[in-house]
Amino acid sequence: MSCWDTVQKYAFQSIGYGERVLPKSDITLCDQFTLIGSGMMVNLYFGILAVMSGFIFANALAMAKFSGNPWTRKPAEWFIFLFRGSPLFIQFFFAYFLFIYLKGVAPIFGPLSAAWLGALIVLFLNTAAYSGEIFYGALLSIPKGDMEAADAYGLTGWSRFRKVMWPTMMRLAWPAYTNEAIFLFHATTLVYFSGFPVWRQQGDALYYAKYIADKTFNPFVPYPILAFYFILLTLLVILLFGLINKRLNRHLPQAQRSKVKYKPNLIR
Amino acid sequence: MRLHGKRPIIFSYCSDPSLLEGLKWLSCYLTTGKHMGFYVSFGTVLLLLAITAPAALAFGFGAAMLSRARLAPVSWIGKGYIAAVRGVPDIAFFLFFVIALDQGIEWLLHQARCPDWSDPIRQGNDFVVCDIAKMPLGTSPQWIHETYGFALAVLTFAIVFGAFAGNVLYGAMSSVPRAQIETAEAYGMTRRQAFWRILVPQMWVYALPGLSNLWMVLIKATPLLFLLGVEDIVYWARELGGSKMARFTDYPHGDWRMWYFLVLLVFYLAFTRVSEVVLARITLKLSHGQATVGGEAQRKAA
Amino acid sequence: MKSLILTTAALALTAGMGMADTVRLGTEGAYPPYNFLNDNGEVDGFERELGDELCKRAELTCEWVTNDWDSIIPNLTSGNYDAIIAGMSITAEREELVDFTQGYTQPSPSAYAGMSEGVDVKTAVVAAQASTIQSAHVASTGATLVEFATPDETVAAVQSGEVDAVLSDKDFLIPIVAETELMFLEEVRLGGGIGMAFRESDDELRGKFDAAIASMKEDGSLNDMLDKWEIEGKF
Numbered sequence: 001m002s003c004w005d006t007v008q009k010y011a012f013q014s015i016g017y018g019e020r021v022l023p024k025s026d027i028t029l030c031d032q033f034t035l036i037g038s039g040m041m042v043n044l045y046f047g048i049l050a051v052m053s054g055f056i057f058a059n060a061l062a063m064a065k066f067s068g069n070p071w072t073r074k075p076a077e078w079f080i081f082l083f084r085g086s087p088l089f090i091q092f093f094f095a096y097f098l099f100i101y102l103k104g105v106a107p108i109f110g111p112l113s114a115a116w117l118g119a120l121i122v123l124f125l126n127t128a129a130y131s132g133e134i135f136y137g138a139l140l141s142i143p144k145g146d147m148e149a150a151d152a153y154g155l156t157g158w159s160r161f162r163k164v165m166w167p168t169m170m171r172l173a174w175p176a177y178t179n180e181a182i183f184l185f186h187a188t189t190l191v192y193f194s195g196f197p198v199w200r201q202q203g204d205a206l207y208y209a210k211y212i213a214d215k216t217f218n219p220f221v222p223y224p225i226l227a228f229y230f231i232l233l234t235l236l237v238i239l240l241f242g243l244i245n246k247r248l249n250r251h252l253p254q255a256q257r258s259k260v261k262y263k264p265n266l267i268r
Numbered sequence: 269m270r271l272h273g274k275r276p277i278i279f280s281y282c283s284d285p286s287l288l289e290g291l292k293w294l295s296c297y298l299t300t301g302k303h304m305g306f307y308v309s310f311g312t313v314l315l316l317l318a319i320t321a322p323a324a325l326a327f328g329f330g331a332a333m334l335s336r337a338r339l340a341p342v343s344w345i346g347k348g349y350i351a352a353v354r355g356v357p358d359i360a361f362f363l364f365f366v367i368a369l370d371q372g373i374e375w376l377l378h379q380a381r382c383p384d385w386s387d388p389i390r391q392g393n394d395f396v397v398c399d400i401a402k403m404p405l406g407t408s409p410q411w412i413h414e415t416y417g418f419a420l421a422v423l424t425f426a427i428v429f430g431a432f433a434g435n436v437l438y439g440a441m442s443s444v445p446r447a448q449i450e451t452a453e454a455y456g457m458t459r460r461q462a463f464w465r466i467l468v469p470q471m472w473v474y475a476l477p478g479l480s481n482l483w484m485v486l487i488k489a490t491p492l493l494f495l496l497g498v499e500d501i502v503y504w505a506r507e508l509g510g511s512k513m514a515r516f517t518d519y520p521h522g523d524w525r526m527w528y529f530l531v532l533l534v535f536y537l538a539f540t541r542v543s544e545v546v547l548a549r550i551t552l553k554l555s556h557g558q559a560t561v562g563g564e565a566q567r568k569a570a
Numbered sequence: 571m572k573s574l575i576l577t578t579a580a581l582a583l584t585a586g587m588g589m590a591d592t593v594r595l596g597t598e599g600a601y602p603p604y605n606f607l608n609d610n611g612e613v614d615g616f617e618r619e620l621g622d623e624l625c626k627r628a629e630l631t632c633e634w635v636t637n638d639w640d641s642i643i644p645n646l647t648s649g650n651y652d653a654i655i656a657g658m659s660i661t662a663e664r665e666e667l668v669d670f671t672q673g674y675t676q677p678s679p680s681a682y683a684g685m686s687e688g689v690d691v692k693t694a695v696v697a698a699q700a701s702t703i704q705s706a707h708v709a710s711t712g713a714t715l716v717e718f719a720t721p722d723e724t725v726a727a728v729q730s731g732e733v734d735a736v737l738s739d740k741d742f743l744i745p746i747v748a749e750t751e752l753m754f755l756e757e758v759r760l761g762g763g764i765g766m767a768f769r770e771s772d773d774e775l776r777g778k779f780d781a782a783i784a785s786m787k788e789d790g791s792l793n794d795m796l797d798k799w800e801i802e803g804k805f
Binding site for chain 2: 220234
Binding site: 197200219 | 697718
């Protein structure tokens with residue numbers, strides 16, 4: 001069987017197209033690359049959706065924590081503390097437990113116990129908390145002069161926020177936010193690792209790597225392949241976020257532009 | 269660390285738990301040998317953190333120094349290590365790295381101690397080294413096996429987190445103002461002296477935010493310890509929480525994993541909170557007398 | 571490498587011989603009645619008793635080590651312990667990597683269990699522990715496979731209604747069916763009996779244990795042990 005046949009059979013295994021049953025013996029290098037690559041699509045799905053949705057919520061959280069009103073500040077502070085102070089591993093576990101319980105209460109909560117929705121919600125909340133803290137820190141470090149200039153132009157309320165505060169906050173937060181995005185992608189490997197079960201053998205890259213390591217009894221091939229894919233993904237994220245960073249800083253003189261430094265955390 | 273054989277029963281009334289109820293039952297349940305293992309594992313995690321943090325810092329320091337080397341190939345080694353380890357999710361490392369490390373150590377020992385060995389080391393699927401190259405030796409008592417396993421876990425953590433620490437320290441070293449080094453050179457210090465006497469003492473204040481963050485991340489990575497073969501708190505929480513049938517235990521119960529994980533959650537929240545407070549204090553202290561905004565503010569206030 | 575040792579066994583017997591290497595027995599410690607941790611945190615169960623008896627007969631000093639199911643074979647081949655005695659069915663796939671002794675249980679049936687009768691296990695949603703012969707079997711039928719990391723979670727999933735049934739070794743399910751609402755649905759025969767696994771390069775050690783198992787079959791003590799732990803099938 002040529003490698004191309006393998007790609008056709010297994011490239012979309014993780015999302016339910018192609019061959020239904022995973023290979024059991026004679027797993028070739030091509031099988032490994034194809035299957036783990038197929039699983040990467042699942043990691044991308046979780047990563048991209050969680051980053052995009054988390055970004056919006058993180059903005060709201062940063063505003064809430066920044067505001068003087070204790071009714072919005074306190075909940076935001078607690079939320080951020082809860083999600084930043086505990087390991088994602090344990091968050092997944094509790095979420096799965098809760099979702100199973102909710103499913104018993106009303107059938108409308110049914111989809112929550114499936115990873116595609118349940119795990120996405122956990123990742124969304126988690127990245128929102130981390131990014132929220134980053135944005136909040138950036139809000140605090142907006143130069144005083146910028147705000148005074150805004151006052152001088154007569155900007156107040158929403159337009160002051162939209163035209164001065166928010167762009168400056170984004171610019172300041174972007175390098176740290178890039179790191180957060182990278183390690184969110186890394187964190188997607190935890191989805192099927194703790195809490196959420198794998199349905200129909202459709203898992204993420206780590207699931208396939210583990211499956212292969214189990215069938216071939218050799219961990220030294222699949223995990224480095226997984227590592228290879230993730231290094232590629234990391235480079236891609238750096239490239240993309242770098243482009244946005246360039247745009248955010250385009251008005252500044254060359255020397256003042258903050259460079260995106262790749263400094264991700266590991267597991268949360 | 270480990271409890272061998274039958275444990276003394278702590279409360280005398282625990283000899284027949286099936287007759288007990290309520291608090292009495294609970295007090296017996298919570299003092300079984302298994303639970304002692306659970307409590308000890310908290311200590312294991314703290315011990316691992318206490319050893320790993322300085323070890324990772326040492327790895328990071330080495331990597332940062334390599335990265336700064338003037339000889340390009342040497343600096344590539346440092347930079348390559350930092351970049352490669354950080355580009356990969358740590359679970360991927362943990363899942364195969366310990367076996368690789370173990371085999372690597374045994375291979376080296378084998379080369380050193382058994383030069384006359386003629387059989388191949390890889391026999392089919394097996395990894396076979398001569399008896400005296402085994403780590404630990406087949407004759408060693410159990411505690412040596414355990415210590416060795418623990419040491420491997422520490423080393424793995426240190427290598428992974430060393431890359432992150434290396435990145436932070438490399439950044440911190442470049443953040444110390446050039447003028448400081450130039451002044452040192454003007455005083456006639458060699459490059460080496462300037463590095464150790466001027467750069468290193470000053471870089472910590474720049475490194476501290478990054479290192480604090482890394483410490484938090486390190487704390488939160490410990491639930492993955494069970495992957496490295498250390499019986500950590502997650503291992504015991506799963507083992508104790510799973511439902512137990514009356515045939516196999518004196519204390520049958522349903523699925524209680526929820527409660528055990530709740531204990532872990534509280535432990536982690538408390539631990540990160542305490543760390544935050546302590547780190548804030550250290551930051552304050554380190555800023556003292558430094559040429560930074562923080563240090564300047566302290567000087568003015570005094 | 572998992573180097574959690576729960577206890578030493580048969581130490582007294584060979585203490586006089588001094589330098590004899592200890593044989594390290596790897597197990598999972600989460601699969602009653604075969605192997606599990608008792609209230610004292612020691613390895614217990616059918617295989618614990620069997621292993622100790624085999625070591626006695628082979629005049630070896632043995633130690634018990636637990637290891638995650640997922641990496642139990644790689645850790646054997648890389649030499650972190652010397653034998654696996656963990657309810658591992660003898661299969662052709664595994665034979666390619668490790669060598670088994672003769673089985674010490676009869677080829678034991680696997681069974682489906684669910685919360686209600688009338689579940690069609692060919693089309694239902696079925697839970698199984700990942701990387702077991704049971705999960706491979708469910709994947710090859712028309713049923714929807716849901717994989718969990720531990721056997722405990724597979725049972726919990728049936729109880730919570732997340733899945734319709736669980737497929738597992740029947741002996742593992744018997745006490746659960748006896749004590750909870752679960753009921754047996756169907757049986758299938760998968761794999762051979764359960765045997766101890768050794769490195770392919772370790773024929774000598776395997777021979778010793780194989781002989782010990784044979785002697786236990788001959789004098790009927792293996793049957794007594796199977797009886798005691800309520801495991802089906804006799805020799």
